[in-house]
Amino acid sequence: MIEVQNLTKRYGAVSAVDNVSFTARPGQVTGFLGPNGAGKTTTMRMLTGYMPPTSGKALVAGYDVFEQSMEVRRRVGYLPENVPLYRDMTALGYLMYIGEIRGIPNRRDKAREVLEQVKLADRAGSRIRTLSKGMRQRVGLAQALMHDPEVLILDEPTIGLDPLQVLELRDLVRELGKNHTVLFSTHILSEAEQVCDSVVIINRGMVVAQGSPSELRSTLERGGRVFVRVSAPAEAALAHLQSLPAVAQAEAGLDGVIVAPADPNADPRPAIARAIIENGWDLIELRPLAVNLEEIFLELTRAPEAAAEAEPMPESEVVA
């Protein structure tokens, strides 16, 4: 369990992390999503006790990250972004070193067990410098698992891996999510959609949205926009749809027409279907406009200036 309340990290006048609050539940993979430089790594460093927050509070496994840092550290496994390892050590030697600092009994057996878990048992005796990027990533993950932590914090673990390795790692993370609290940062949306049970989107140090991927999608779908494709001249169809009372706005897009309903809570589809059939056209496609995480993300992380400029646009289009 990770509970973050109003966490803030300021460097002088610049806020790297600004008033961030979210919860990551046990038995789930929580995605921490945002563009590069959004404050993901800074937040994770504060959660692992590497860096103190300027203000705010965070509880990890029930302990305050600042007041009870050592208790938190005993219960957290952390994989930093660049997977720093000692290149002159063997994979097994490195894990045993970490195990010794953590005071784990039977660390040789435990190290072999976690290497097995990350499917690297056959390279246990290899020096880390001879391992591929994907293997190093797995050594880093094994390091985070040495002490059976309640909470796993993984900072962009799939970065720099080849597609097959990415798939393997995602499977592993999903598997780990079943009995750990996993906080998993990424800037790849499809990854968050595939791996995470819940997503926190952060931009410029602030949380801009959170919820399950499907919840986030339905929030944006609540506008009730529908997509229509008709076998008719596009302009005629557009004009006709625009004239319907159930339609607030119709615009060309995606090789068809995107329609915003006058009443967001009423489904405009029956009215649209009727109107098109009555007009003698063929209705080819009529569906709610699906929004994927990609669109949500772009919507939310757009620079505020651009978003402000984009706001008044629909008004003028209605007139046209």
Place this chain on the structure above:
Amino acid sequence: MSAILAVFKREFTLYFRSPIAYAVAFAMLLFLGILFNGNLSQSVAYNVSVAQQGGAGVTASDLNLAPALITFLMFLIGPLLTMRLLAEESREGTIEVLMTLPMNEAQFIIGKFLAVWSYYTVLLLLTVTYHLVLTLVGVPDAGVAFGAYLGAWLYGGAVLAVCMVWSAVTEDQIVAAFLSAATVLVLYLAEVAAVSLTSSPTLASAANFVRELGLQAHFGATLANGIIRAEDIAYFVLMMIGALFITTRIVETRRWRA
């Protein structure tokens, strides 16, 4: 405690796999060996000539030759052994994992320091062979040798701790080595600076202060000659504790600002 031991074991064994550590040992033993042989043959020749003339006086070879030379060489040995110690952990980012383990900075730094000091102790013990050679040709004063070795051991510990501060300050090993060498040289030469200050009577107390601040004031005239004074031991121990405390603070604040 187990954390200190873990860090110590890794760092200490690393010295025996590091080319730099072997190079330091090789260069040091070569240098000391040449000077020791020269010194020994000179005093043997002198003693033989005195005996031939029917004299009874026997000059000893310089009993503190090896430890005294080592204290001089510390401005090279110290930086070379410590420059990697913390700078590399910051540069490679490995410190980020270590500082999220249940281990505080002090444990981490004490483990590192004990490792480098232990390796230095091994180097120092290698030079005890010179003393053994002396016992073959005569009866050297064991008290002087003990004092000199104890002094060189503490002197080395203090220098290594001071060098560690610079390894914590910068991620660049070369910069750390240079700043360390400069600091150790200044501490070594404090006595010389003090002499130039004594020329003016008004600065006498300042001169004394500068002299006492330096490393050689607590070794050259006392420990090196087998005179073991509490104040000299206290000086070296306090240097170590102070430098390690500063190092700990630097590692802490670097992390907090990172």
